[in-house]
Amino acid sequence: MRTHVVRPSELGEPELRRWRELRGAxxxxxNPFLAPEFTQGVARFRDDVRVGVVEDGAGVAAFFPFxxxxxxxxxxxxxxxxxxxxxxxxxxFDLPASELLRACGLGVWDFDHLIAAQRVFAPYHxxxxxxxxxxxxxxxxxxEAEARAMAPKTHKTIRYKERKLGREVGELSYDFASAEPDDLRxxxxxxxxxxxxxGRTDRFTRPWIVGLMRHFHETGxxxxxxxxxxxxxxSMHFGLRDGASMAGWFPAYDTEFARYSPGMIGHLRLAEGASGSGLDEIWMGRGGKEFKEWLKSREIPIAEGRVARPSAGAALHWVRHVPLNRLRDKALDNPKFYRQADRVLKGYAKLRGRSA
Known part of the structure; x- marks a missing residue:
């Protein structure tokens, strides 16, 4: 096999068609995060995005965006x-990961939401x-019938709060695909x-992320x-859509209405709107949110790990990141520890706000 590295903008229509063929099979x-549109979109705002194009005797066998x-x-x-x-x-498809990294000029490659079934990286989970x-x-x-059967009390409570919100605040309306820039802002x-x-890092202080959101919103x-x-x-939600799939991304709500659980109402409306717009699935993302257990129909294994070839850069990366990642893993795997860590972060955020 032969691998060459290109910028996403250098991929021609035959390569993009092949990318889509592989995904369709x-x-x-x-998931839209694996669509060429996502890689090309990020590349508009970051100069470090590349794609490893792997070819065999029959043509392009794989694309490795990184x-x-x-x-x-x-x-x-x-x-x-x-x-x-x-x-x-x-x-x-199977290729030694170390060989793929070497061809792409990488000494180490981190991953935290990798499709676990992929053979290339399986030894590194x-x-x-x-x-x-x-x-x-x-x-x-x-x-909805399945979700109601899974948690009847939760479903009944959310629908009650939905009706209460309509009575006390005003008639409810839902726009599945708003084109208004003011809504995005x-x-x-x-x-x-x-x-x-x-107490989390504010992603929207980074201009490239704001630009990326606007670009995806404008392009649909x-x-x-x-x-x-x-x-x-x-309540709002910004997700990515490709074909019949949506990737949940940024949900948010007005805290003034928190007592009505607008985020949960929004998730029910999102599922209804998505279905009515021809979508077959919504990927909700890994995370410690209990409501996902109620909403989910199925799940897919995903892995976290790193591939490293012997190099000074890989050694320095291990020292800087791996011990912290292991501590975070313990928090994610232990619900009690996760809640304690969450409280610490919120407490820190309050103290930081008072001193500002």
Missing amino acids: DPSLS ERHRGGVGHPVGFGLTDLQGIIADPA QVVRVEPIIDLAAGFPAW LLMRWKSAQYQRT FGVLSVLRAGGRPV
Whole structure:
């Protein structure tokens, strides 16, 4: 096999068609984060995005999108933002990962949401978790019936709060795909406020992420859904759409209406709107949110780990990142530890706000 590295903009229509063919043959690749539009979109705002194109005697066998940083350190495209990662290839595709990295000029490649079934990186898994998926292939009524059966009390409570929100605040309306730039700006403000409340890094202080969101919104690859009460936005969600699949990405709500659980109402409306717009599935992303257990229909194993070839850059990367990652893994795998860590972060955010 031969691998050559190109910028995403250098991929021609035959390569993009092949990329889509490979995804269409494997349901685990249907997630929009693995679409060429995502890699090309990120590349508009970052100069470190590349694609390894692997060829065999029959033509292109695989595409390996990645970011290449100093010291030969590699990451998945949009690392820190993506909820699914992997190589775009046939499920049976197998190539030594070290050989792939060498051909791409990488000494190390980190991953944290990798499709666990992919053979290339299987020896390098350190932790395997799952990503929940809402399955709408049978239609929204069928999915809602399953969700109601899974947690009848929760479903009844959310529907009650939905009716109460309509009575007390104003008639509810839902726009599955708002094209309004003001709505997107509001969602980002809400999300920034959430990051600050919870002690997380505010992603929207990075101009390239703001630009990426606007680009996806303008091109339609990003779908902005808005729940309104009395004409006022109370809950929003920005996800990526490709074909019949959606990747959940940025949900947010107005905290003034928190007592009505607008985020949960928004997720039910999102599923209904997605089904009505021809979508068959919503990938919800890995995370410690209990509501995903109620909403999910199925799940897919995803892995976290790193591939490293012997190099000074790989050794330095291990020292800087691996011990911290292992501590984080313990928090994610232990619900009690996760809640304690969450409280610490929120407490830190309050102290930081008082001293500002």
